[in-house]
Amino acid sequence: MKSRNLSLLAGVSYLIIFFAAIFANFFVLESILQAPVETIQQNSLTVRFGIVAFLVTVLFDVVIAWALFELFKNHPLSRLSTYFRLMHAAIMGVAIFALPLALNKNTAEEILYQAEIFNTIWLIGLFFFGMHLILLGKIIKSPFVISIFLMIAGAMYMIDTLAHFLLEDYASYATIMLTLVAVPSIFGEMAFAIWLLAKGGKNETLSAD
Numbered sequence: 001m002k003s004r005n006l007s008l009l010a011g012v013s014y015l016i017i018f019f020a021a022i023f024a025n026f027f028v029l030e031s032i033l034q035a036p037v038e039t040i041q042q043n044s045l046t047v048r049f050g051i052v053a054f055l056v057t058v059l060f061d062v063v064i065a066w067a068l069f070e071l072f073k074n075h076p077l078s079r080l081s082t083y084f085r086l087m088h089a090a091i092m093g094v095a096i097f098a099l100p101l102a103l104n105k106n107t108a109e110e111i112l113y114q115a116e117i118f119n120t121i122w123l124i125g126l127f128f129f130g131m132h133l134i135l136l137g138k139i140i141k142s143p144f145v146i147s148i149f150l151m152i153a154g155a156m157y158m159i160d161t162l163a164h165f166l167l168e169d170y171a172s173y174a175t176i177m178l179t180l181v182a183v184p185s186i187f188g189e190m191a192f193a194i195w196l197l198a199k200g201g202k203n204e205t206l207s208a209d
Contacts, residue, residue, distance in 0.1 A: 003071060007200025010067040013060040014193035020060075024053035029115065032102065036111035044103060051099050058096070061089040071201070072139050081135035084128045091125030123161045130157030133188070146195060149188030156181045 001009075028050025031039040040047060065085040072078040095118045102114035133154030137147040160181050164170050170177075 001070065002201065004201035006067045006071050007196045010064050010071070011193050011196035011200065013063045013067065014189065014196070016060050017057045017064070018190070018193070020053040020056045024050045024057070028053070029118075032111065032115050036102075036108040036115070037106075040103060040105065040111055047099070047103060051096060054092070054096050054099070058089050058093045061085065061092070065089065068136065075139045077135050077139050081132050081139060084132035084135065088125045088129035088132065091121060091128065095119075095121035095125065123164050126157045127161040130154040130161070133157065137188075140192075143191075143195060146188060146191045149184050150192060153181070153184035153188045156184060 028039075028047055031043065032047065065082050068085075069078055069082040072081075098114045098117040098121070102111045105111045105114060131154060133150045135154075137149075137151035137154065140147050140150075160177050163173065163177055167173065
């Protein structure tokens, strides 16, 4: 497949993940956390769509991993970067198992327990995703600003996961940590997706040095 087509495929897949993740996280998972019983009993169809949205993110995560590997396969770090993204996708796939089980629970404690299992496994996956972003930033090199944001986002994903497990009072720092993760991630990954769609693969500009 030509570099331009690979870039378009990766860029479109990124956008699909963004929209699917926004729906699954902020419209479904957040609703479960805020009103577990009401959400499961009164909006079960929405929860099911949220589960499907999470599955879609895993599917296109694998597509992106393959597309980026094909684009940068001549770079010595490309294969390792791909492995880390695939690890993230696999772990995320395991985490999703907890959500359908929540549909069969009747108490807030049971539902929130399933959500906690999902979040904990997902956090582990994000640790490896962070390493993927750090390596990706080193691989693409240009545009330089995007590569820097990707590496910062990757480091923050890893730090946030470690903070969850190491800090007894993580909740006290949750807002700060969310900001430190979200800002470079949004700027880095969204900018990279837009760049892939607009300029990636043109005149072999995406080839790694």
